[in-house]
Amino acid sequence: MEIPKLSLTSRFHIFKWLSAFPRWKVVSGYLVFQFFILLVMSLGLRFGPVGQLASSLPRPGSLLVFCDDVKYQGKMEVWLKEVQGLSGGRVVSPFAAISMNGKMVDNREARFGWSSKLRRPTYFDSSNPVWNDKKYFCVPQGNVSILLHIFDFHFIGANDEIATGNISDVLQLAVAQHASRVQPEHTLLLSKPGGGGGGSVTLAIRFFPSMTYDEVIGSLDTGDVILFSGATRSGKFIEVATESQFSHIGLVLRDNTSLMVIESSTNRANLHDCDTGKISSGVEKLWLQDKIFCAFYNRVAIRRLHLLPASSSSSPSFPSSLAPPASRAELDQRVRRFYARHAGTPYEEFKLDMVKAEFNQNHKFDNSSLFCSEFVAYAFRSIGVFASSELPSNVLPNEFSTEKDNTLLSSDVYLENEIYIRKPQQWSKGRCYMLPNTCGCGKQQTAYDITFACWSQPCGSMFALWFGALWDAGLGLSLEIFIFDLVVLWGSSVLLVNVFILRTHQLWLAQTKKISPEEGGGEEGGGRGEDEIGGVAEEEGPMGESANEVRGMYGEAAGKLEVVTLGQSKEVGERLETTVNDE
Numbered sequence: 001m002e003i004p005k006l007s008l009t010s011r012f013h014i015f016k017w018l019s020a021f022p023r024w025k026v027v028s029g030y031l032v033f034q035f036f037i038l039l040v041m042s043l044g045l046r047f048g049p050v051g052q053l054a055s056s057l058p059r060p061g062s063l064l065v066f067c068d069d070v071k072y073q074g075k076m077e078v079w080l081k082e083v084q085g086l087s088g089g090r091v092v093s094p095f096a097a098i099s100m101n102g103k104m105v106d107n108r109e110a111r112f113g114w115s116s117k118l119r120r121p122t123y124f125d126s127s128n129p130v131w132n133d134k135k136y137f138c139v140p141q142g143n144v145s146i147l148l149h150i151f152d153f154h155f156i157g158a159n160d161e162i163a164t165g166n167i168s169d170v171l172q173l174a175v176a177q178h179a180s181r182v183q184p185e186h187t188l189l190l191s192k193p194g195g196g197g198g199g200s201v202t203l204a205i206r207f208f209p210s211m212t213y214d215e216v217i218g219s220l221d222t223g224d225v226i227l228f229s230g231a232t233r234s235g236k237f238i239e240v241a242t243e244s245q246f247s248h249i250g251l252v253l254r255d256n257t258s259l260m261v262i263e264s265s266t267n268r269a270n271l272h273d274c275d276t277g278k279i280s281s282g283v284e285k286l287w288l289q290d291k292i293f294c295a296f297y298n299r300v301a302i303r304r305l306h307l308l309p310a311s312s313s314s315s316p317s318f319p320s321s322l323a324p325p326a327s328r329a330e331l332d333q334r335v336r337r338f339y340a341r342h343a344g345t346p347y348e349e350f351k352l353d354m355v356k357a358e359f360n361q362n363h364k365f366d367n368s369s370l371f372c373s374e375f376v377a378y379a380f381r382s383i384g385v386f387a388s389s390e391l392p393s394n395v396l397p398n399e400f401s402t403e404k405d406n407t408l409l410s411s412d413v414y415l416e417n418e419i420y421i422r423k424p425q426q427w428s429k430g431r432c433y434m435l436p437n438t439c440g441c442g443k444q445q446t447a448y449d450i451t452f453a454c455w456s457q458p459c460g461s462m463f464a465l466w467f468g469a470l471w472d473a474g475l476g477l478s479l480e481i482f483i484f485d486l487v488v489l490w491g492s493s494v495l496l497v498n499v500f501i502l503r504t505h506q507l508w509l510a511q512t513k514k515i516s517p518e519e520g521g522g523e524e525g526g527g528r529g530e531d532e533i534g535g536v537a538e539e540e541g542p543m544g545e546s547a548n549e550v551r552g553m554y555g556e557a558a559g560k561l562e563v564v565t566l567g568q569s570k571e572v573g574e575r576l577e578t579t580v581n582d583e
Contacts, residue, residue: 030496060137061110063403064245066299067138067210068422074178074209075420076139076171077402079132080112081185083150085199086127086162087192093153094129094162098137101145110135127199139171139207146171148201150190163190163198167205174207179304181414206402208301210420213289216302220259222332223383224252225376225400225415226288229299231425232268232452241358244398245299249372251379252288252302253335258440259288262339264347264375268452269294269430272442275343279445283345283375287440292424293431295448301418303400307331308412322384324412334383342378345370353393362393373397377408385413 058064067075080096096112098105108114112133150163165188183204190198228248229239238247250263260274264283271294273284292300307328325331348354348371356362357374367378377392386392387410399406402417409415425448427434432444 059107059109060105061107061135063134063136065136065138067208068299068420068424069138070422071141072138072210073141073175074139074207076137076174077134077206077208078112078137078167079134079183079204079206080148081132081202081204082128082130083163083190083199083201084128085197086129086150086190087198094126094150095153095159096131096148096150098135098167099147099149100137100140104149105137110137144168144171148190148203150198150201161193163192165190165201167203170203170205171207174205175209178207178209179306179416181306181416206417208402208418208420210422212422213292216419216421217259219304220252220254220288220302221304221328222252222254222335223305223328225303225305226250226252226261226292227301227303227397227401227418228297231296231298231448235297236453238397242396242398244396244401244403246301246397246401246403248297249376249397249400250291251335251376253285253339254332260285261288261291262335262379263291264345264370264372266347268446269296269433269448270445271432272439274441277442279442280344282347283339283342283370285339285343287432290432290440290444292421293427294433294444295425295427295430296452298425300421300424301401302421303402303415303418305331306414306416308414322382324384324410331383331385335379338379338382342367342370342375345375347371348374357394357396360390360394362391365391365393373400376400380409385410387411 057066095114113131146168148165148167149161151159152162153159170186183206185204187200187202189200192198227246229245230247235247250261253260253262262285267281270279271286271290273280275285346369349369353362354371373395374392377395380386388408398404429447430444432439433447436443
């Protein structure tokens, strides 16, 4: 099938029309046209089935799973390390899943070892698989029966269950020891579905309780760490970049019966500083309850700081020369002195430093402006409990969470597992905004709105299906993909428009040369007579047009044109147009 071609006449008129506009307008118009196509496709993804699925809550197995509903007692981390002595047929590609109260939790995010199904895993055709994989599940209220199931994967047909083990007792032990600093390993025997021994499994379970604010405030004290997950675009960007569920951090400060949070933040909710009574950003002191329930955070967790009895071999924390505090009262005094010295310090002015912190590329520490985790690390170093040689400017919020289990603090203190605060967004616009009489230090000035999280509803990104929460550009695309598309569209627009213009120049000059009465210009160049012109009159041009068609368009005056170079094409066009008008 022959592809239709634009005639030279059509190309000439299109080129003439485009030439009337500056080049940047032509390129911009083409970019807008391509962007319109992208917009239609993105809206289809946004409001289609994929967008609806992506906007749903994280599924069991994911680190981001929410367990703050009253029907759950908390979140469980199952760290499945290895299985030994699997038997019962040929074990080609084993994976594991769990069931709670007889109901299988069976989705891709909840399967141990499943991420390796796209390629041959190291434990392929092995009866001793080593997974070293962590999954997270919400634990229902009451007594829970939890079983671990080992399957042999089949690409076609049902998977074979080859071993089962009861891990309920390990969970109960983890619930009782949730405040402990250790996560003990357990080795349990497995059984075959039909009876008999099925090998053994080595795993560890950690439990994170969910509590209401009223249930937890009595146990909080100065120095406890509070972690936030921002329900904003910037918060989600930080979480994605750091592969974490947290984007912000602060420290608890107890003042008799009142609880405050000291932090360095942008203060998007516009809460009042409890010392100055003003709305500011940077290092500030806010009412803790107002901060937690301002609705700008959809997940809040607290890690209580514990002091251990000082040992005779205790040495000053590196890199501080200050000895660890001997009591909670001394720790409280040191935190207050630190805050008094740095209150009002601006929020990080050099945003590149926060990006470099992800790669540990900050080589000096400057306390003239501080971001949130830099402030907390600096505070711990100043009070004598920071044991890491890492610069405070290279510390991120998730390094104070159990996600990393980094040994940032000295051996004289430890942070217990996270306690999640139930429903921090139960007041949709912010507790202190909706109930100003309950505010601790002044009314919240900015009401939270879902547009802080995304520009178009429903929230979520199609890429969340694979990569978790992403910074949403409001069109079903993450901001990074959105910017990349714009760059590609702009580059392709410039390329295609210039190719079209140059190709039109080439065809124009080729046809002009064919109908010229002289070759090489002038009599000395060896002119051609009318017979020669007639000889080429029936030859076809590059696009299939004959010289007669061109002659019919421009008249006999076209035979008087001289052969021109590329630099003279504009002059030829003007003369050609004038001649046609005269005819």
